[in-house]
Amino acid sequence: MKDIIIIGGGAAGFFCAANLDATKYKITILEQNSDVLQKVKISGGGRCNVTHACFDPRELVQFYPRGNKELLSVFTRFQPGDTMEWFENRKVSLKIEGDNRVFPESNSSQTIIDAMLEEIKQKNVEVKTRCSVKEIEKQGERYVVKTSLGDFEGDYIIYTTGSSPKSLKIIESLGHNIIDLVPSLFTFNIKDNLLKDLAGTSFEMAETSIPKLKTEESGPLLITHWGLSGPAILKISAWEAVNLAKMKYNFEVEVNFISKSPDDAEEIFQQFKQSNPKKTIGQSKVFDITNRFWQRILEVSSTDLNKQVANISKKEMDRIIENLCKKKFQVTGKSTFKDEFVTAGGVDLKEINFKNMSSKILPNFYIAGEVLNIDAVTGGFNFQACWSEAWLIAQDLNNL
Template sequence: MQVAVIGAGAAGCFCAAEIRRRLPYAGVTVFEAGPKALAKVAVTGGGRCNLTNTFEGVSRLEEAYPRGAAVVKNAFKALSPEQTFQWWENAGVPLTVQPDGCVFPESQDAMQVVRTLERLMRQNGVQLLCGHRVTRINQDLTLEVQGLPEPFKADAVLLAVGGLKEEALRALLPPQVSVTSTVPSLFTLKIQDPGLNALMGTVAKDARLELAGSGISAQGILLVTDWGISGPATLKLSSYAARELARTACKGEIIINWLNSSPQEVRDWMHRTASLQGKKQLSGCRPDGFTERLWEHTLRRAGADRTRKWAETGKEELRRIENALLRDRYPIDGRVRFKEEFVTCGGVSLQSINPRTLESKDIPGLYFSGEVLDIDAITGGFNLQAAWSTGYMAAADICGKLARFV
């Protein structure tokens, strides 16, 4: 009985180790194109590996998983984030939780995660073949593999090759498996505006970003950089609007609500300031959390006279200030990689798999896990959690099926 796992990444290695733990008599071979296993996991989280999240700040799974939340929900029934936490601690990797809910190894070392999975695969007798790229999966579950003289015949195949480009994925898969187009997600936005760029280093603690004309918005910490905008709110927006941004080659317009507030809240604040601190100049009273630089920039954007007294500021000028605070528009001039951390939106269509087993509807015995699926998440450990849970879910079904043949 042979199981072939294609891709020694997070999902593939987790699944391989789990299959052999459950079915020690099954042969499990992992084919990896690169020179070593888990190369990407080694660099996750800036080398610290943000391997899951407490999900405490997530009220709906769609917030964390803009694509694939329904399948992730099923996968969490197989292995929930809490069970994942326990799984890693049981495997000898004590974990620590940050105040923002991100979970890391206590050692703050991604290599501990890599070495643990490698050890489990070795102990469980998984055969790992690095430098063996799979070039084709045939309908009869034979694989064409670089470096092997003959096709490799498997009883079950797990495809866990991560975020491949659409053409590469189509070339690998039998034609029955449908693939949705792939585009990047999780990047920062380039904005060429000297006034904004001069605010480099400014942090808005709670901002809301909207991609103009799309109705798509994201809220959180906004960081102004010398090239544009970054920080959690920007990364979230790049994820939520990945397809829209790809369609326009990142040439849309961004609307910044610097306070994540409503017009009424801002009007109330301006009204209070004018009546309680009316003798002060506009530049002398700013919203809570605003730096002097950001406030001066806002007044310039509003075309307001910074020396005018609050009590003497007319309706029109106040309206312009409100606009600059809540609807500050900038043209987007492209995207920038965030610490090399891209994930892929798109991949194997969720319509072509059984959402409870991750098996292909058309090719029995062919399974999918991890980023190769049309599942991706915002930053915070959610992408790796999807890899662990979908890897585990596929392992459970593969083992259930193979056990029946014994």
């Protein structure tokens, strides 16, 4: 019976172990932390955003700033529908929410963790926690993995460590090229009177753009204590991760809070003015935003809140619309989600065979998960890449 050593007890490592043929292999998972599946546990606020209900691989790859070309063939063989079926076959009921994110019915990530733990228990997979890998040596046909708990020998290595710099150094020392790591999903730090003391205010649909990079995104937007967040910001941070790192996170972002062109906004305003001339502007619900935000817009537009709508001048209206539809903010840094941290960068994709996720440089060596230079926007996509890659590795080994 041959030995498989899986380095990294996260989503990719566990899903791979759960799909391997235990009659053919003795499987050992090495995890440096005291607990396995830590990112699964905290994902989606502890509910675990398992995947995303997008069942067309060509559509699915559009959510991956890095790795989209390579993942097309991977998703053609194992996509979100397969993930859902895998868990449902193991008595985990899943639900698709309004935004197409998929969660367990239980609203608890523990359900997902338990399903995988049960699967590897049935396969007698040995899990070693607090086991820190120091180096990997190729000895003849086999590999020797040197760890804090002694040496482990394997015929096959599956490398699913996540993107820690230490794990990238180990794989680099074996001959792989590493693309520099940069944060990929982060919120923008902005100090601006318009946002002051409005943390928690959200917008159902906003548009964000970074003029210097000629890039734009849209989606829900959230004001935070530090600045701006929400999908409209996170998406743009993911697609422009490398460029924003080069700009040292100092740049201008333009925000359209109401997703309407200035001309359309002016038309709405004029109609409101005609039908509600006597209302005070401060108490007027001209656009679909909170009263507090509307009043702040009026303040920064130097408009008297007690003025009647009929008396709002063209100049004042233009200033208000400018602040609503074309507000420019200076970004002075970023805040990352420490726990659900996603990075761009990792093992160069040119060195991976995406038919089975094997290394083109090291024989009998497979790589999956965040250690690769693949990342996605939020919504269950990063996990889906892990599940699909891990499944391909298991199929390849099961068919040897």
